[in-house]
Amino acid sequence: MLPTTNAALLALGSAVILITPGPTNTLLAAAGLSQGIGRAARLTGAELAGYLVSISLWGHVLAHLASPLAWLPMLVRLASSLYIAYLAVRMWHAAVSFASSPQGSIGMRTLFVATLLNPKAILFAGTIFPAAAFASWPAYLEAMSIFSALLVPIGLAWIAFGAELGRGRLKWVSPAQVQRCASVVLGTFSLSLAWTVIR
Structure with missing residues (x-):
């Protein structure tokens, strides 16, 4: 069982990162635009499967390397913080319309692969999920739930x-306003993540 603080931080961090625009969210919005809610809703299953596989793989790799390389978790957090800051700056300067996103045939496989390769998975596994989630099955199942x-x-x-x-x-x-708001949220999250590393 995860401590209440860890569970709350997991929920807050996951929500912030999941809400922010990225490759998977852009595909979901584009699917909603072209297919409607009813047909596109099933794509959340492909997103969930992609994240479950990717987070599990990255989490177990990082957990096994954390003991011999004690500095690795801190390095991953710092790299994640810098990556989020980069995304925030890039998002601020780009005004991408969802209407211009690829809308052809966004299916289960497309969304699964896009999510599987989404860099957010490394961020979830190395920073957002507590280390305990990859040390025991009950904690893992609770975190994934x-x-x-x-x-x-x-x-x-x-x-x-x-x-x-x-x-x-x-x-x-x-779309520009949406991205600028998301940029501010990402920037704030990046600073708070960097603070946990340097304090």
């Missing part, structure tokens, strides 16, 4: 967002 309970509604929200854009109901929403 918390993560899954957050991923599904957030993924559906991205699909719904894309569907609403497709219907023209969100004319007041500018």
Whole structure:
């Protein structure tokens, strides 16, 4: 069983990273835009499967290397912090419209592979998930349950967002404004992550 503090930090960190735009969320929004909520909703299953595989692999690799390389977890956190800062700056300067995202045939395999290769998985495994999650099955199952309970509604929200854009109901929403808000959230998270490394 995870301590309450670890579970709360896992939930908060996972929610922040899952909400921010990225390759998987862009594909989910584009699928909602082109297919509608009903047809695209199943894609959250592919997203969940991709993250479960990737986080599990990275988590176990990092857990086994943490003992002989005691500095590795701190290095991963610092690298994650810098990567998030880079994403925040890049997102601030880019005004990407979801309407211009690849919308052809976004299927289960496309979304699974995109999520499997998503750099966010390393961030989840090395920073957001507590080390205990990869040390025992009960802690692992609890952590993955918390993560899954957050991923599904957030993924559906991205699909719904894309569907609403497709219907023209969100004319007041500018993709540039969405990305700038996400950039501020990412920047704040990057600073808090860096603080945990240097304090």
